[in-house]
Amino acid sequence: MTRNTCLKIIAAVGVVLAVLLGYCMMNYRSSDHNSSSDHGRHHDDATRNGTNYPAWSSFNDERIGQIVDRTRTWYESRGEHGAYPTGVVLKIKGETPEFSPAGKTSPDQKSFLSYDGLDPCSKTTCGFCKSNTGQLALPNSKLTLVNSRSNNALIVDKNKPTGCWFEMERTDQIQMLQTAQKLVKACAEQGVDVSKVYIEFHCGRSGGQTVGHTHLRLEGFREAEKNWFERIQNGNWAVNC
Numbered sequence: 001m002t003r004n005t006c007l008k009i010i011a012a013v014g015v016v017l018a019v020l021l022g023y024c025m026m027n028y029r030s031s032d033h034n035s036s037s038d039h040g041r042h043h044d045d046a047t048r049n050g051t052n053y054p055a056w057s058s059f060n061d062e063r064i065g066q067i068v069d070r071t072r073t074w075y076e077s078r079g080e081h082g083a084y085p086t087g088v089v090l091k092i093k094g095e096t097p098e099f100s101p102a103g104k105t106s107p108d109q110k111s112f113l114s115y116d117g118l119d120p121c122s123k124t125t126c127g128f129c130k131s132n133t134g135q136l137a138l139p140n141s142k143l144t145l146v147n148s149r150s151n152n153a154l155i156v157d158k159n160k161p162t163g164c165w166f167e168m169e170r171t172d173q174i175q176m177l178q179t180a181q182k183l184v185k186a187c188a189e190q191g192v193d194v195s196k197v198y199i200e201f202h203c204g205r206s207g208g209q210t211v212g213h214t215h216l217r218l219e220g221f222r223e224a225e226k227n228w229f230e231r232i233q234n235g236n237w238a239v240n241c
């Protein structure tokens with residue numbers, strides 16, 4: 001290899017390295033920019049404090065109230081158009097709730113559940129009300145923690161059963177979300193990485209609901225810790241709602 005060829009190779013390697021360095025700098029700047037968003041700030045706070053809880057678990061009362069109101073106005077606006085969906089998946093993960101309507105639409109609000117053929121809650125048929133197996137009454141709360149057959153963490157109001165999220169009263173909706181916040185934070189304080197956990201409600205059969213009794217689903221909870229129920233049940237985790 002001649003000296004000239006060597007110099008050309010060194011120069012080419014230099015150019016490639018310079019391009020890679022520039023690309024890395026651009027990525028660094030854009031991630032820096034993202035962290036200045038609301039979501040990023042919450043995430044930074046969570047990790048700085050040495051815990052791993054999701055941003056939504058830190059929302060204050062006002063923000064929780066706004067989320068609840070947003071779900072209400074969304075649902076009412078369906079009625080104004082005479083088109084209630086027979087099913088909805090409602091996700092609470094980031095700054096605003098996300099809605100995925102499913103199934104058919106109907107001008108009748110009451111058809112929301114029955115249109116889909118979902119049995120309403122009753123003491124003899126409802127999966128949550130006919131038995132207490134796999135359930136824990138949450139301390140300082142009227143709500144119940146349920147371990148589903150698929151090991152999902154659910155929060156249920158057994159004292160005041162409703163068919164779906166949109167039938168609940170505002171104060172009950174707020175309390176349910178706040179209970180989920182406290183539960184997830186309590187688990188994070190025990191070192192469980194719940195940073196990817198989010199809330200989901202399946203409404204109506206076409207929205208994936210299988211029990212006609214409102215239940216909050218903590219998605220990703222079982223992935224964070226598969227023995228979550230035993231650990232709470234045995235008092236390994238201090239859950240104080």
Ligand SMILES: [Zn+2]
Nearest residue numbers: 121126129213
């Ligand atoms: Zn029930």
